[in-house]
Amino acid sequence: MIPQNDRGLLLGDGLFETLLAVDGDLPHLTAHLDRMAAGCAALDLPFDRAEAERRVRDAIPGEGRFAVRLTLTAGSGGRGLDRPAVPLPRLFATAAPSEPVVEPATAIVATTRRNEGSPASRLKTLSYLDNVLARAEAAAAGVDEAVMLNNRGEVACAAAANLFWIEGGRFFTPRLDCGVLAGITRARLLALEAVEEVAAGVEALDRAEAVFLTNSLIGVRPIARLGERVFAPHPRVEQLATAC
Numbered sequence: 001m002i003p004q005n006d007r008g009l010l011l012g013d014g015l016f017e018t019l020l021a022v023d024g025d026l027p028h029l030t031a032h033l034d035r036m037a038a039g040c041a042a043l044d045l046p047f048d049r050a051e052a053e054r055r056v057r058d059a060i061p062g063e064g065r066f067a068v069r070l071t072l073t074a075g076s077g078g079r080g081l082d083r084p085a086v087p088l089p090r091l092f093a094t095a096a097p098s099e100p101v102v103e104p105a106t107a108i109v110a111t112t113r114r115n116e117g118s119p120a121s122r123l124k125t126l127s128y129l130d131n132v133l134a135r136a137e138a139a140a141a142g143v144d145e146a147v148m149l150n151n152r153g154e155v156a157c158a159a160a161a162n163l164f165w166i167e168g169g170r171f172f173t174p175r176l177d178c179g180v181l182a183g184i185t186r187a188r189l190l191a192l193e194a195v196e197e198v199a200a201g202v203e204a205l206d207r208a209e210a211v212f213l214t215n216s217l218i219g220v221r222p223i224a225r226l227g228e229r230v231f232a233p234h235p236r237v238e239q240l241a242t243a244c
Contacts, residue, residue, distance in 0.1 A: 006090060008073025011081065012127030014089070015039045019056060020216050021066040021095065026056065028216060031184045036072065039123045045074055045089055052091060059093035067098035067217055073126065098217055104224035104233075105213060107158065109202055110134040110146035114156040116179030121156075124181060134159040145213060147205070147226065150179040154199050161213035161221070162186040164195070165205055166234060171195040172204065185214040188244055210234035219244045 008014035017032040033049055040047035056070050070093045077084035112134040115121055134146035138159065146159045155174050157163050162183040164173045173190075174180050175197040189195065198204075205211055210231055211223040220241040224231055 002073075002090070003076055005076045006073050007075060007078065007083065008071070008090065008126045011074075012125060013043075013083070014045075014071065014073035014126040015043070015124055016072070016126060017070045017124060018216055019068045019070065020098070021060045021068050023063050023065075024060055026060075026068070028184050028188075029053065029056065031187065032070070032216075035124065035182070035184065036070065039125075040072070040089075042119065042123060043074075043125075045072070045087055047072070047089070048091070052093075055091060055093040059095045061095055065098050065100065066095040068093060068095045071126070101218045101221055104222045105145050106143040106225045107145040107147055107223050108138055108141045108143050108227055109205075110137045110148050110159070112137060112146070112148060114148045114150045114179040116150040116152065116154075116156065116177065118179070121150075121179035122176055122181060131159045143225075145223070147202075149202060152178075152199075153201055154178050155202055155204060156180055158213050161215040161218065164189065164212050164214065165208035166210040166236060167204065167208050169209075172198050172200065175199055183214060184216050185219060185244055189214060189220070189240065192240070192243060205229075210237050212237050212240075214244070 002009055015036055017036050019026055019032050037047050056068055059068050073090045075088040075090050112130055134148050138146040148156050150156045156179045171193050173195055178199055213221045222237045
């Protein structure tokens with residue numbers, strides 16, 4: 001039971017990671033713990049890596065495919081915005097069944113913007129309201145995902161995924177300073193392919209031959225329709241989906 005004075009509950013003061021578990025295996029656990037450790041360093045919060053790993057492993061119910069969420073809050077205490085002098089983070093993990101996604105996605109460009117000027121835009125914090133609102137726009141439009149632009153009008157990400165596109169046979173993805181979370185699957189793809197990290201307006205997606213999403217649960221998921229634009233299957237995206 002989370003107490004009513006928990007700073008994660010009251011202020012979104014904390015971090016989370018969503019990991020894929022398949023038959024008890026956590027294929028990218030190290031990368032997720034590395035990212036949470038880096039986030040804790042940025043937020044000046046202590047992080048017990050061994051305890052985090054124990055909680056993640058203990059949360060896995062058994063055989064099958066699960067989304068495991070590791071949550072770290074800044075704990076209780078401190079009046080208003082001020083933390084106590086020595087924060088005592090609260091750490092817990094939960095798991096839920098997660099079926100593989102096999103169908104291409106449909107998407108819109110959301111009106112909700114990503115704040116590239118906020119340090120939180122590059123951290124997986126407990127304050128995810130902008131992404132929630134963008135996904136609500138997608139749901140209202142009857143599509144799967146929402147592509148988010150930043151306040152400069154540049155492409156940033158999807159509400160729950162990183163974004164890539166192919167133009168002229170070359171791979172592109174938004175730069176981190178566009179307000180982008182450094183995704184775990186994004187990093188693997190950057191290691192596999194020559195990908196140009198750019199700051200680009202939404203017109204880049206109009207010119208694209210293919211657009212696709214990445215995150216730890218979906219791997220690589222092509223977008224079949226973005227607004228009124230329909231994309232045919234692209235062989236290089238299909239190859240990446242197998243590799244990731």
